[in-house]
Amino acid sequence: xxxxxxxxxxxxxxxxxxxxxxxxxxxxxxxxxxxxxxxxxxxxxxxxxxxxxxxxxxxxxxxxxxxxxxxxxxxxxxxxxxxxxxxxxxxxxxxxxxxxxxxxxxxxxxxxxxxxxxxxxxxxxxxxxxxxxxxxxxxxxxxxxxxxxxxxxxxxxxxxxxxxxxxxxxxxxxxxxxxxxxxxxxxxxxxxxxxxxxxxxxxxxxxxxxxxxxxxxxxxxxxxxxxxxxxxxxxxxxxxxxxxxxxxxxxxxxxxxxxxxxxxxxxxxxxxxxxxxxxxxxxxxxxxxxxxxxxxxxxxxxxxxxxxxxxxxxxxxxxxxxxxxxxxxxxxxxxxxxxxxxxxxxxxxx
Numbered sequence: 253x254x255x256x257x258x259x260x261x262x263x264x265x266x267x268x269x270x271x272x273x274x275x276x277x278x279x280x281x282x283x284x285x286x287x288x289x290x291x292x293x294x295x296x297x298x299x300x301x302x303x304x305x306x307x308x309x310x311x312x313x314x315x316x317x318x319x320x321x322x323x324x325x326x327x328x329x330x331x332x333x334x335x336x337x338x339x340x341x342x343x344x345x346x347x348x349x350x351x352x353x354x355x356x357x358x359x360x361x362x363x364x365x366x367x368x369x370x371x372x373x374x375x376x377x378x379x380x381x382x383x384x385x386x387x388x389x390x391x392x393x394x395x396x397x398x399x400x401x402x403x404x405x406x407x408x409x410x411x412x413x414x415x416x417x418x419x420x421x422x423x424x425x426x427x428x429x430x431x432x433x434x435x436x437x438x439x440x441x442x443x444x445x446x447x448x449x450x451x452x453x454x455x456x457x458x459x460x461x462x463x464x465x466x467x468x469x470x471x472x473x474x475x476x477x478x479x480x481x482x483x484x485x486x487x488x489x490x491x492x493x494x495x496x497x498x499x500x501x502x503x504x505x506x507x508x509x510x511x512x513x514x515x516x517x518x519x520x521x522x523x524x525x526x527x528x529x530x531x532x533x534x535x536x537x538x539x540x541x542x543x544x545x546x547x548x549x550x551x552x553x554x555x556x557x558x559x560x561x562x563x564x565x566x567x568x569x570x571x572x573x574x575x576x577x578x579x580x581x582x583x584x585x586x587x588x589x590x591x592x593x594x595x596x597x598x599x600x601x602x
Contacts, residue, residue, distance in 0.1 A: 254297075255284055255285060255294035255295060255296055256294065256295045256296070256297060257292070257293075257294060258272055258273075258283075258292065258293045258294070258295065261295040261299070261300075261303070264300055264303075265300055265303035265304055265307060266304070266307055267303055267306070267307050271310075272293065272295075272303075273293070275306065275316075276293065278316060278320070279320070280306060280316060280319065280320050280323065281299070281302060281303055281306060283295050284296040284299065302323060305322075305323065306319055306323065309322060309334070312334075312337070312338070312341075313341070314334075314337055318333075318337065321333065322334060343494070367468050367469060367602040368466070368468075368469045368540050368541075368542055368599050368600065368601060368602055369393070369466075369599075369600050369601070369602045370393060370394070370396070370466060370597045370598065370599060370600070371571070371572060371597065371598040371600055372391040372392075372396060372572050372595060372596065372597040372598070373391065373571070373572035373573040373575070373576045373595070373596055373597075374389045374390070374391035374576065374593075374594075374595050375576035375577060375579075375580050375592075375593070375594055376388065376389055376591070376592065376593040376594075377580045377583070377584065377588075377591070377592045377593075378591055379552060379583070379584065379588035379589060379590050379591050379592060380584055380587065380588030380589070381587075381588060381589050381590070382590060382591050384407060385407070385591045386400065386401035386402065386406035386407045386410055386459075386591055387399070387400050387401070387410060387550045387552065387591040387592060387593035388401075388410045388411050388413075388414045388593060389414065389548070389593040389594070389595050390414050390417065390418055390421070390463075390595075391595045391597065392418075392421035393421060393466075394420070394421050394422060394423070394424075394465055394466045394467070395417065395418070395420050395421035395463065395464070395465050395466075396463060396464045396465075396546065396548055396595045396597050397414055397417050397461070397462065397463035397464075397548070397595070398460075398461075398462055398463075398479045398548045398549065398550055398593045398594070398595060399411075399413040399414050399459045399460060399461045399462075399479070399593075400459060400460045400477065400478075400479055400550040400551065400552070400591070400593070401457070401458070401459040402456075402457065402458060402459065402460075402522075402525075403453060403455050403456050403457025403458060404453040404454070404455055404457055405447070405448060405451060405453050405457035406457055406458070406459060408447065409444050409447060409448075409457060409458060409459040409526070410459040410460075412440070412443050412444060412447060412459075413440045413443075413444065413459050413461045413526060414461075416436060416439050416440040416443055417436050417437075417440065417461070417463055419436075420432065420433070420436055420463075420465050421465075423467070424465060424467050424472075425467065426467040426468050426470050429465060429467050429470065429472035429537070430472055430535045430537065432465075432472075433463070433465060433472050433473075433474040433533075433535060434474070434533065434535060436474070437461060437474055437476065437526075437531075437533045440461060440526055441526045441528075441530070441531055444458065444459065444526045444527065444528055445528040445529070448527070448528045449528070456527060457527065458522075458525040458526050458527025458528070459477075459525065459526050459527075460476060460477020460478060460479050460522070460525055460526070460550070461474070461475075461476050461477060461479075461526055461533075462474070462475045462476070462477065462479040462480070462481060462493060462548055463475075463548075464481065464538075464546065464548065464597075466540065469539060469540050469541075470537055470538065470539060470540065471537070471538045471539075471540045471546075472535070472536075472537055473492065473493070473534070473535065473536045473537070473538060474533050474534070474535055475493045475494075475496075475533060475534040475535075476496065476524050476525060476526060476531055476533045476534070477495075477496055477522055477524060477525045477526075478495045478496060478497050478522060478551050479493070479548065479549060479550050479551065480493050480495070480547075480548070480549055480551075480554050481493045481546060481547070481548050482546070482547040482549075482562065482566070483538075483544060483545075483546055484544065484545040484546075484547070484563070484566045484567065485541065485543070485544050485545075487567065489559065489562065489563040489566065491559075492536075492538065493534070494534065496522055496523050496524035496525070496534075497521060497522055497523060498521040498522075498523060540599045541599060542599055542600055542601050543599065544598070544599040545566055545572075545575075545596065545597070545598050545599070546595075546596070546597045546599070547562065547566060547575075547579075547594060547595070547596050548594065548595040549579070549592070549593065549594040549595075550590075550591065550592060550593045550594070551590065552583060552589070552590035552591050552592040552593070553579060553580075553583050553592045553593075553594055555590070556582075556583050556586040556587060556588075556589065556590075557579065557582045557583055557586060561582055562579065565578045565579055565582070566596070569596075571598070572596035572597060572598055575596040576594050576595070576596050579592075579594050579596075580592050580594065
């Protein structure tokens with residue numbers, strides 16, 4: 253088989269010679285032969301498919317380290333990996349689009365959004381199986397939050413996380429909202445780590461933490477773990493958080509369906525939580541419109557109450573107090589296998 257020079261291979265693959273030399277150094281696309289005297293690289297024609305794949309993935313913006321993983325997979329698994337990468341890109345783009353819109357309005361002096369208020373209710377319940385309640389919540393004029401503790405130290409940790417966020421129930425300028433939330437979660441993580449160092453346990457302990465903070469007519473969202481935030485708007489129910497669990501990662505990668513995840517043995521295994529180590533929370537901005545109804549809840553609710561039932565309650569309940577009561581009753585009516593905390597809040601004109 254006749255080998256191609258680096259120039260000929262570059263033209264055929266639409267990669268520059270400079271890029272080919274870089275991919276060789278990284279072990280991503282190794283030449284078939286390198287002249288021992290001149291160091292000139294030669295490539296086999298059957299390397300073109302891999303080179304073209306690398307070129308396409310680079311055009312997607314995929315990092316080189318991830319491209320290396322994709323190239324090592326068989327075609328079916330490579331397709332799953334590309335799908336998972338692009339799903340994350342779209343999610344990140346949507347979050348940045350909201351932030352960009354906000355910044356444009358602020359910098360151009362065109363922020364004409366109205367100020368709104370929240371009408372809210374909080375309910376927590378031990379459930380029918382657990383001996384204690386490790387779920388805590390907070391509902392105030394500007395802050396809504398839930399935390400779900402786990403492990404031997406779960407109860408004090410979830411309470412600690414909520415206490416750390418409680419000072420955010422105050423007026424925060426919209427431009428400082430996301431940074432303030434990120435700092436608060438960092439402080440909560442530090443407090444959790446300090447407590448675990450002082451009170452070690454044989455099993456892993458920690459807590460999830462999910463919160464919304466209102467500023468003007470915008471809600472800043474911070475999220476770590478598998479509690480969820482749902483939005484009822486215009487008769488439709490939207491889930492605006494992403495579970496940080498093993499099975500959710502498998503769903504995103506196309507390895508598992510939503511239906512299969514319900515009974516998967518690892519459905520509660522977290523990949524992100526406050527447990528004494530550094531963690532990166534999800535942060536996002538959302539517009540709050542009069543008529544919106546938000547639900548924040550721990551997995552003790554959303555794993556046993558079908559989404560259709562959640563929608564029915566949120567649509568028909570006359571106020572947040574009724575909604576939280578009925579949702580907890582549904583969880584216990586379906587066996588109450590876990591603690592439950594839920595916050596329901598209506599967005600109303602200020």
